[in-house]
Amino acid sequence: MTAPSPVVELRGVSKRFGGTQALDTVDLELHPAEVHAFVGENGAGKSTLGKIIAGLYAVDAGELLADGQPAGRWDPIHAQRAGIAMIAQELSLVPQLTVAQNVFLGIESSVGGVLRRDLRRRFLALSEQAGFDLDPDVPVGELRIAQQQKVEILRALARDARVIVMDEPTSSLTAHETAQLHDLIRGLREQGRTVVYVSHFLDAVLEVSDRITILRDGVKVRTAPVAQETKQTMVAGMLGRELSVTFPPRPASTPNETPPLLELDMVSTASGISDVSLIVKPGEIVGLLGLVGSGRSEIAHAIAGADRITAGSLRLEGREPADWSVRRAIDAGIVMVPESRHDQGLILQRSVRENISLAFLDRVSRFGVISRRRERSRAQELADALEMRPRRVELEIAGLSGGNQQKALLGKWLLGEPRLVILDEPTRGVDIGAKATIYHLIADLAARGVAVVLISSEHEEVLNLATRAYTVIDGTVRDEVDPSRLEVSDLLTQLFETDTKPGALA
DSSP states (O other): OOOOOOSEEEEEEEEEETTEEEEEEEEEEEOTTOEEEEEOSTTSSHHHHHHHHTTSSOOSEEEEEETTEEOOSOOHHHHHHTTEEEEOSSOOOOTTSBHHHHHTTTOOOEETTEEOSOHHHHHHHHHHHHTOOOOTTSBGGGSOHHHHHHHHHHHHHHTTOSEEEEESTTTTOOHHHHHHHHHHHHHHHHTTOEEEEEOSOHHHHHHHOSEEEEEETTEEEEEEEGGGOOHHHHHHHHHSSOOOOOOOOOOOOOOTTSOOSEEEEEEEETTSOOSEEEEEOTTOEEEEEOOTTSSHHHHHHHHTTSSOEEEEEEEETTBOOSSOOHHHHHHTTEEEEOSOHHHHTOOTTSBHHHHHHGGGGGGGEETTEEOHHHHHHHHHHHHHHTTOSSOOTTSBGGGSOHHHHHHHHHHHHHTTOOSEEEEESTTTTOOHHHHHHHHHHHHHHHHTTOEEEEEOSSHHHHHHHOSEEEEEETTEEEEEEOGGGOOHHHHHHHHHHHOOOTTOOO
């Protein structure tokens, strides 16, 4: 049977960012009515390849063909005209506009230059097609990342794209929402559309894809039908060696007589958590287990001083500090690696060195003057320990892959040698090799007596790393559980059966 003509073809495409070769003579074909996955480590070139297809990056060498014709000038406008849209890993929405306004931004219908008042009707029809339950009138800035990702998907559908590049589309979605997205992707394929699926979740890639392209260090290793790949063959292709991700040994349980480093007693905040009680002791990893929107992140924000406590008490080593704030938390040795590295963690236009040192300039200064030598040395130590790629701390952080940006964000807070580290989705957008590095880092922190609060939507991470855990439902802590005795399936059954309160945290 003759293969269909490709809707997009890349011939010998190369792309360089400064001294980094992001892509090296890559050949690729995208066929109509297929789901084509890109897999590889952070920095392998997956997102760069997707952005070239979507016109966000120009090629340095080689050529791109659309429907068999050389594309010539290729930018987002020309790509959109050719029916190509991209849903980037870092979302690009206007927070002040409503959901419907974001979906149709730039393609609003008008008569005589006057906008028509049919946005809501058009949105509801599109939302029904996608199977998403979103309020069209809510400002996007009030939505959590999972809901914002759905808005991005609807934007691509609203433009009737023939090729949709999805860069880590499930990184912020629950298991149920991921299954819903996969159903939508299959529906798009049945309509004859092409979906490029960039993901670190290899099980999801095997479930939804037709063909898989494996990249390593900017070079295409191979493209193969999904039937010819397994998780093991993909990992070997990505890394050039066999690797099975295993969790480090769980830290020993902290003795009962050890006094808590942190205590929350019936804490409520303006962000919606209520009557939260928990304790965290030095040298233990405490997990917060819950569904997206359950209130896990809001509890973390209260501990880190980012959300105002309206009732109850927070105690450090038995004493209740006054005027709890982010600055007071940092001074007390409590730091937080936030869920969204772009919105809450990094300054993208600055170097890796500057981002790592930003929160603790006093550690690299003398008499109020920053020592560039000391700053560079400390940043380089952390970049090496976290196995960042590349490990050049003078590079602008915006040019790094998402996973390496995440490592820099970890380094930023580890520079302060904290006593308690809150990790909110620390492996989101991180490849299988880097996950192992982060897992061992977490275990090493606990072994050195640092307390860790761990939040992850990949529940097996919490169950395999944590010494103790709490279930979080509807903005409050329900139970303390022993993660070593809990299966993911049993946990999900408990969370879904209990989390039935309407209007849970968004």
